[in-house]
Amino acid sequence: MKRFLLIVILFCFSFQFQSQTDSIFIRKIYDEALLRGKAYEDLRQLCKDVGPRLSGSSEAQMAVEWSERKMKSYNFDKVYLQEIKVPHWERGTKESAWLRTKKGDLIKLHILALGGSIGTDGLLTDEVVEFTSLEQLKEAKKSQVEGKIVFLNQPMDAAQIQTFKAYGLCYGIRGNGAVEAGKLGAKAVVIRSLGMPIDDHPHTGTMHYEENITRIPAGALSTKDADLLSETLKKDKVELVLEMDCRVFPDAVSYNVIGEMTGSKYPNEIITFGGHLDSWDAGEGAHDDGAGVIHCLEALRIMKELKYKPEHTLRVVFFMNEENGNMGGKTYATWVKEKGEKHIAALESDRGGFAPRGFGVDGSDAHLKFLQSLASNFTQYDLHVFEKGYGGVDIGPLKESFPGIALFGFVPDSQRYFDFHHAASDVFESVNKRELELGAAGIAGFIYLLDTKFK
């Protein structure tokens, strides 16, 4: 009985000691991030010294080299590149749209070609026909659409509290608008930008074509211009004049950029965390996803700075090409499986550099239970979301390579995200220093707990 009591006491003591150790170490992480953090300056460099970095562009290559040098400067145990093939699309230099009516309106509109779109081959002028959803377009007759420019005007639903849900509900008009309009013989498609505010910034993003359906040019109007066009259409027939000389080039060579701290106990068991290095060419990719890669870079830098000895190998991956192909994520998942590595969990940050709210998990009930068991570590840091959710596009393919893997997604506040997403307004100045730093600290703390607690 005495011996049993002793064991119980030792167990309780060690448990308390462990959780005190955790709380002290997590506090150190936050202090490093908030008092001596490098995240904000690193993001400034990535946004201002490198700039936007669309897959296949020279800036994307510069971003790869900048990232490799930056990781080396932080003395990670290993820093290396993983070669991949990426799509290469360029916006070109001509991009304009204006509307005209018989009654005399002649108004220039703010437009961005959608990523992957073909160009207009000079001026393209046709009558506009409006639909308020992809479903409405699908139900249309060929005679309504043929030879016209389809205008898909579905606003993001402001009543959705989770803005990503509002985005998801509109995603179809961007992703599939050209295919559905093409089926009905349209000459081009313009969509209302997937942006929450009513302003002058068009939001670009990827779209796709399908075999055997005529490819037509596709662009996004600013929300303000979408309202204007819709109002004008109520009064008169409207012609749209479009010019875009964007085009697709042969696939290009590019790289994922990888930095590691080698595991002391389980070097072949990997915890991957990262975001994507590529961005759209409008803006500077500050929230999407400069913030995400910098979050993860800073998290590993903090671990190194605090002389943490990880049990597992902690690997930061700056994935290339999330925006238009996800070749970084797909190639990585295949490659690490072929190498015979063991991957038990991964985390992605790709929802912007806003104030942290918590983490979501795409995994089993046991994974959810594990996630919820971490919540109390973060109460004093204002994190409160520990629930089922989505991991991220880049880490998604790991699921096929490692069935049963737990994929975690960092969840910052989402309210301002779709002010900036894929628009010229997504610049360094739109990221708040403290919010960015708190994100990096939260992720570092989370990776520490994954390393020490996850089974």
Place this chain on the structure above:
Amino acid sequence: MKRFLLIVILFCFSFQFQSQTDSIFIRKIYDEALLRGKAYEDLRQLCKDVGPRLSGSSEAQMAVEWSERKMKSYNFDKVYLQEIKVPHWERGTKESAWLRTKKGDLIKLHILALGGSIGTDGLLTDEVVEFTSLEQLKEAKKSQVEGKIVFLNQPMDAAQIQTFKAYGLCYGIRGNGAVEAGKLGAKAVVIRSLGMPIDDHPHTGTMHYEENITRIPAGALSTKDADLLSETLKKDKVELVLEMDCRVFPDAVSYNVIGEMTGSKYPNEIITFGGHLDSWDAGEGAHDDGAGVIHCLEALRIMKELKYKPEHTLRVVFFMNEENGNMGGKTYATWVKEKGEKHIAALESDRGGFAPRGFGVDGSDAHLKFLQSLASNFTQYDLHVFEKGYGGVDIGPLKESFPGIALFGFVPDSQRYFDFHHAASDVFESVNKRELELGAAGIAGFIYLLDTKFK
């Protein structure tokens, strides 16, 4: 037994019915705020058409008239003014500071006089002596300070997760710096701004003098200039040249602006909710406290729009003079007591227009329990703070008039607040539309639950 069962079933049914009613009504509130909200446009008018509105200024009077007209336009049951007396201080037109050293530095600094400060009466030039806290100054000898300009250089502690706590820790250098420096014979005091970022914006705010201690001019340097001054002092003796022609005028007449929906069951039982209409003269008082008054205005507008029949009288108060005297809050608390009204609870919004996190309560354990019982109503709206906290400066005096009253404070995310607080950067553009609207909806939902559930 059958009868007992029936009662239990009816009770459960009515409970479920009630909570369904709550959830439907709160959803309606959010829809109105997010889809047909007036908050953002109303804040634009207050910031741009009226502008900054320091107590005693003509803009403060314009703000009173704008508020009264706005409330009347929303057809509240009663709209009226409450006359009060307020301090009247003016910044004047001359405000500059520059440093010089013998080695040749001559650099202009960004300065704002602190509210209530006397002027310099022309140029004031003296040697600078630096202290890093009020405590360090208090321990200094007269010989160290006499005839000099005291520089209080205490940075806000970035490691504090709750920025209001970091603010509280520095408050003394602004509030009491002139008194402590004056005791030791200083000629003037300049403080490091109570702002979180390192930038060029000085942050003003109120300060005080004491009887029998020589009054000296007091100003705030931008955080960047405070760093510069401190660095320069490490290398050389530094003289500061100050000019400020701010001054105090006789007290002025002003007003609290009040709008009501009359209670259908308990018209003499009042639920007060509000913020303060006055602001500092730098910036436009957008977060402090334009957002707060607009939150509450919008909350009552939504109730009216949804044809809600309140049980208690719901009263929005736009308090005047929170920033430098709190005469609005003090006079209101006395007046309503004299009128014989019954006040059981009040709420204040004075922490900016950021994404809502929840509510705090300054009250009894029973009040805390009540607050926590409301949490589940707000889970889907991302509110998670339901804890002990601070009500607000304006509603604080109600405690003396009505001991036992519950004072609630609206708690938005605090991370960006001290980027803008009392600085020229606190303009309309710094407020996000959705974040503002979500605040108004959260407050409207909370007031509804207070009206129907609070005992």
